[in-house]
């Protein structure tokens with residue numbers, strides 16, 4: 631087959647979906663959470679760090695809107711901001727960010743501890759900021775394609791709803807509302823994001839570019855968990871012993 635010929639829409643979509651093999655559902659930290667092997671402290675650390683992703687999503691989406699001259703696209707895309715920030719309508723009073731704070735409280739964090747972001751690790755901040763900056767500097771179509779990790783998100787949200795209550799009975803049930811709401815929001819976002827991506831990336835070179843963008847975004851999510859693993863799991867480093875984040879160089883004398 632001609633290496634420069636565009637893939638059909640179906641073949642292109644299949645390649646995008648195949649990158650699900652690199653989704654953070656396969657990261658050791660995520661696997662540990664899924665199997666019920668996390669301590670309360672590790673779950674709390676994950677929720678507190680992921681808060682930074684949650685509050686950054688609407689900023690990222692506002693960056694996409696600011697680069698998009700197409701009124702129809704903006705009208706759809708703005709819904710994502712309202713999903714997270716809230717619009718006061720029924721079931722969406724505080725939006726996803728408020729629901730995430732409630733999840734934090736359900737796992738034993740204080741609201742102030744979450745919103746102060748003082749538990750957010752540098753590596754998590756850098757990874758999330760890379761995503762925001764990508765959206766600021768790219769075309770709106772490229773930035774839209776970078777949201778397509780959401781293709782794989784309903785599976786991960788559903789698995790938390792299915793397994794966490796048995797594994798972590800100490801988590802208050804109201805905390806799960808965030809995952810439940812994403813089960814309907816994410817598939818709707820994906821239909822829209824896929825439509826834009828399949829229409830815009832219509833040459834082989836552009837399709838390859840879209841795959842590269844999706845890999846970048848998968849790396850953002852993976853790097854966040856790498857940072858959390860280093861800081862909150864018992865990672866031993868030869869010659870250093872247990873890794874302690876931000877502890878500086880070991881005293882070797």
Ligand SMILES: O=C(O)c1cc(C(=O)O)c2c(n1)C(=O)C(=O)c1cc(C(=O)O)[nH]c1-2
Nearest residue numbers: 687776777778779780781782783786812851
């Ligand atoms: O819990 C997760 O594993 C997960 C992953 C992702 C993702 O794949 O980017 C998102 C979310 N959750 C999520 O809740 C969410 O609102 C969201 C928005 C976006 C995006 O890129 O615009 N990704 C995700």
